[in-house]
Amino acid sequence: MATYAAEGGPSFTTKEIEDFKEVFLAYDRFHTGNIRVKELRKLFKACGQNVSDAELFHISNHFYTDGKKTISFPDFMKVMEGRARKSCHEEDLREAFTVFDKERTGRFDALQFQHVLESIRVTEKLEQDEIEKFMKEIDVNKDGNIDYEELLSIIKH
Template identity: 25%
Template sequence: MAHLTPPVITPALARTAAPSFRLRSTSLNSVRLRRVFDLFDRNGDGEITVPELHLALDRLGLGADLDELAGAVAAYVRPGRAGLGFDDFEAFHCALGIALFGDGSAVEPKAEEEEEEMREAFRVFDENGDGYISAAELQAVLDKLGLLDGRSIDGVRRMISAVDRDRDGRVDFFEFKNMMRTIELAAS
């Protein structure tokens, strides 16, 4: 279903978007978007309602006015539905990206741009900026997102050990990058 109405971009909504809002790697973007959708769909019903989206943005420190958000999302909610299905969410995300950053979807990313996007994503997890993602940092991010995986430090340590090649108990940028490329390949 193609939506022709662009989302209403208010100054408050524009402030929440970072340049990494839209990765230029299509397959990685699709995987990331599906994960974001699943995270925001708090009750797992396959739809993201405006209150769910508002709560998720709030928890990420990207608070948006509830009425402005509802106005921007309204054109993407299909008749008879309470919220955005994944296809609707994807269309909304795409239109929001175009409205904020222009249509750069036809441009293939340069290696430097991909590297910088990876570094920016890594910095989200590396809260203290020491160049490593520790179990505590990963747990903090998972907790901010309201994920159950973040409640058990042992579970977080197991997640880290799955990608920790040098077995130092933390994830460096190289390990993070390999993990992200593995995710991208699995999605292709």
């Protein structure tokens, strides 16, 4: 079975590629092998993908930089691979988070966070003021805990 992958990224099956191509061609109104970037939201939705405004803005800007306002199928597949790779990475992070979330509360307090950092050998021993500094940076909603979304936002940036 053929697959489509770039540089060790996720692979798509032949069927998935054919499905993406079929949807892509449905949006290629002028049969040029390209679709207008402004059609991307509809294309993603037709492929069963949700795309945030921020991600759509980023993708659009990437393809506007070369003066084109269109995207080819190979470029679209690169975007899809990047999204799949990101999704796989986030799934790995969520799985790792649940391993350390022993009480299954969906969050860590400062002491649990210290144990996590020490267990993955980020540091041998953290001082209390260092833990408090980390907590202030990561605990966006200031509830005294670090939830998955807060941790993910720090890792992404």
